[in-house]
Amino acid sequence: MSIFVRLLEAIGIASASAPPIASRPAPVGPIMAYNALDLSDPGLLEMMRDGRIGVSGLSVNERQALRNSxxxxxxxxxAGSIGKLPIHLMRRNGKLTEKASEHPLFNVLHRKPNDYQTASRxxxxxxxxxxxxxxxxxxxxKSRGAVRQLIPLARRSVKPQLSDDFVLTFRYTRPNGTVVTLQADDVFHFSTPLSLDGLNGVSLLDVAADTLGLTIKAQQAAARLLTKGTMARGALQTEATLGEEAIAHLKQSLAEGYAGANAEHDWLILEEGLKANAFGYNAKDSQLIELMxxxxxxxSRFTGAPRPLLMFDETSWGSGVRELGLFLVTYCLMDWFVIWEEAIWMWLLTPEEQKTFYAKFNEGALLRGSLKDQADFFKAALGPNGAWLEPNEVRESFDRNPIEGGEGLPRSGTTAAAIAQADKPDDKEGSENGA
Structure with a gap:
């Protein structure tokens, strides 16, 4: 059987029990597999091996990669940080900005993107x-010109295509194998910050295939060492010949008197001219731990996540949780905030809506820090010298209901300003000295 026939069998067009291809009647219509699957397409090799082969010689797919802690x-x-942070559709109203909660897209982004997923999922x-x-x-x-739902398309089922006159379309392969062309206005999409062709983002599995493959190799070596390797610490050697009874007595003596943690610093009492020889090769000498x-x-370098948040216990946590959150937002998530916000603005809003509407991530949940840090921040925000938050805005941050008189920035002489002023130690000491 030729390799071509085997390939057809693998994709369901031919079978071993079917009559030879030459004896079959000619098909009525075109065989879609020839149109949808080009043998020179790099995607064919990707489909057959289902992974990325690195210097380790292993094919690394997403399931193997996610087994790496x-x-x-x-x-x-x-992904969890992006999922839990809310996205709000905002509107510019003159010099003011406000949440566009009445717009259909607001609920799609913030609450219910489709009928089977929550916004975070x-x-x-x-x-x-x-x-x-x-x-x-x-x-x-869409309905009535507005986006009502967003349905995620299966991974690796969409391929962007740019025509000679720079018209963007998407080649989508349905679960049943049929291929359709989607217009740019029908698809919401975004890519990683890096791209080699301006259309497809750089896959993390592709660039990290070597590292992940070596990690898998190291884990396999450690598993072989623990399951099939010699873990004994040494051997007992003698020039005399020991009988079965003597060997059994020696094993029993070692098990009863020198096993367990309590015998860590005990010395063996050897008989029959036995000599103890320690093995020079052990798990530590193999340097598997250092390699892993x-x-x-x-x-961690490929992902950009802070080392302390990846549970590297030998690293410093800095001066607090707030600094870690700031590092995560600034050097890891900020790129994705911009990518999401620009993609929403470009692909989910009409040209007329783009003049006044925009999307905004609320990253404040990652930057709150401790309760003391929050108290100091809001005290300064409500202070009499250049207040920039209203009392009800502060209460909203803690999911508390607004209070009467909580609108507007605090001014000198108001209750909020007086409380903030009285809480400042320097001002209190100055008033006492002045009295």
């Missing part, structure tokens, strides 16, 4: 798809 923690940290899935594959795609369901630590650090 560092990689899983980084993906969960980034949708955002986490799209973010993880972008990290693993380089791009994420969702189908737009090094590869874990390499994985």
């Amino acid at each position: 560092t990689f899983f923690r980084a993906m969960n940290l980034i 949708f955002k986490s899935y799209m973010q993880l798809a972008a990290l693993l594959d380089g791009s994420a795609y969702a189908l737009k369901i 630590k090094r590869e874990a650090e390499e994985v």
Whole structure:
């Protein structure tokens, strides 16, 4: 049987029990597999091996990659952070900005993107798809000119295409195998910050395949050492010949008198001219632990997540949780905030709406810090010298109901300003000295 026939059998067009191709009647219509699957297409090799082959010689797919604790923690940290942070559709009203809660897209982004996912599940899935594959795609369901739902499209089922006259379309392969062309206005999509062709983002699995493959190799070596390797600390050697009874007595003596943690510093009392020879090779000498630590650090560099948040216990936590949150937002998540906000503005709003509407992530949940830090911040925000927050805005940050008189910035002489002024130690001491 030729390799071509085997390939047809693998994709369901031919079978071993079917008559030879030459004896079959000619098909009525074209065989779609020839049109949809080009043998020179790099995607064919990707489909057959289902992974990325690195210097280790292993094919690394997403399931193997997510078994790596560092990689899983980084993906969960980034995708989970994007999922839990709310996205608000905002409107510019002159010099003021406000939440556009009456716009249909506001509910799609903030509450219910479709009939089977919550907003956090949708955002986490799209973010993880972008990290693993380089791009994420969702189908737009419209009604009366507005986007009412966003349906995530299966990973690796969409391929962007740019025509000679620079018209963007998307080649989408449905679950049943049929291929359709989607117009740019039908698809919500975004990619990783890096791209080699301006259309497809760089996949994290592609660039980290070498590191992940070596990590898998190190884990396999450690597993072989623990399951099949020699873990004994040494051997007892003698020139005399020991009988079965003597060997059994020696084993029993070692098990009863020198086993367990309490015998860690005991000395063996040897008979029959026995000599103790320690093995020079052990698990520590193999340097597997050092190799696995090094590869874990390499994985953390690819993801950009802060080392303390990846549970590297030998790293410093800095001066507080707030600083870690600031590091995560500034050097890891900020790029994704901009990508999401620009994609929403470009693909989910009409040209007329783009003049006044925009999307905004609320990253404040990651920057709140401790209760003391929050108290100091809001005290300064309500202070008499240049207040920039209203009392009800502060209460809203803690999910508290507004109070009467809580609108407007505090002014000198008001209750809020007086309380903030009285809480300042320097001012209190100055008033007492002046009295």
